[in-house]
Amino acid sequence: MKIFIVEDDISVIKILEKIIQDRELGTIIGYCDNGIDALEEIKKITPDIVLVDLLMPGKDGISLVKEIKNDISKIQFIMISQVTSKDMIARAYEKGVEYYVNKPINAVEVETVIKKVKEKIEMQRMLKEIKRVFANVNVQPPQINNYYNKEKTNTTDKIKSVMNKLGILGENGSEDIIEVVDFLTNPQNDKSNYSIKELCSKFTDNPKSMEQRIRRAATTGMVNLANIGIEDYMNEVFVEYSNGMYNFEQIKKEMDYVRGKSNNRGKVNLKKFIQGMAFYCEKK
Structure with missing residues (x-):
């Protein structure tokens, strides 16, 4: 530096x-x-x-x-x-x-x-690089005759789009998020009030590790949002997701931490994060 x-x-x-x-x-x-x-x-x-x-x-x-x-x-x-x-x-x-x-x-x-x-400068550079890499990405879903497979592909693309905006596409845990959210948005599945552990147990014999990967990815998304908010409080990604997928008070805590105003970091409510991700993927 x-x-x-x-x-x-x-x-x-x-x-x-x-x-x-x-x-x-x-x-x-x-x-x-x-x-x-x-x-x-x-x-x-x-x-x-x-x-x-x-x-x-x-x-x-x-x-x-x-x-x-x-x-x-x-x-x-x-x-x-x-x-x-x-x-x-x-x-x-x-x-x-x-x-x-x-x-x-x-x-x-x-x-x-x-x-x-x-740390803040490095995060900004990383976000800038992520935006540059994905700026011109145009995902074209394959032509599949089966209606359900089309819907599954469309949902996966939506999940990836949201993760891309949060800067966590490709993070360790992103594939786990896709599996869980795809399950929740599939109308053929029971929409019972699952805990995160119960959801993860449907995909792995080690649900704790899967939950930890998702939490780390979600936390990275929160840190990225906090940095975006510091740069531009009215940024559409910040406005859209800081309260839709996270607790806004926790985002503000993370912003204060990044600014050096506090030693306390924001925390992620994993259930809110997953539900928010499912909501944006079902949104028309």
Whole structure:
């Protein structure tokens, strides 16, 4: 990861530089001691992460973040400050700061926050690659005379389409999801109120392992949705699935975790996830 530092205290820059190098958190590609020079330098070299002081002469950190975010939204900002004003911190978050490190600098806190930012960047890159790979995919179901087989193929395509949007198509557990949801959407099957374990036991002698695979895939989908919501709260995939297949409060928890605002992650209600998947696959 390419890291840039904007800080008017050279001793703080040296401390950050040492922490980043010693803990192999990334490569420092430059630093500035004022916001005015930093504005042009950051636009020119486009680092992945910028650690920026809140209060600086000439141009403060919040103004700097706002101007750069308008042009280069992908850069992630970590605010550094000893200011504890909730209003000031709220303004920083509003302008595009996702993470916050307190002064005096604590090495463990710096490492934890930078690692969270790196996870977010890597997730965004993965989502971008998934969208690129599947952007032009046009699934053509085979021509089968048997009506039930046609319906089965159509349902499988719908399941894959939903999983693709969640970024979990191809995840370990995706084939298990297809089997379970296909079973639930088949009108020939009994629609009793099965538990997840009971459903899995219809397909394997080891239902616990199957359930764990489905849960991991569903959790990956939740993490992907949280990242999509952070990028674009009105994104149609986020709006559609964050409440339809997950508990929205848990999605918000995951978003706060990704932003570095909380240490608590969101949790998946597996039954709601499976029922939601079945609902979207039956939806006309």
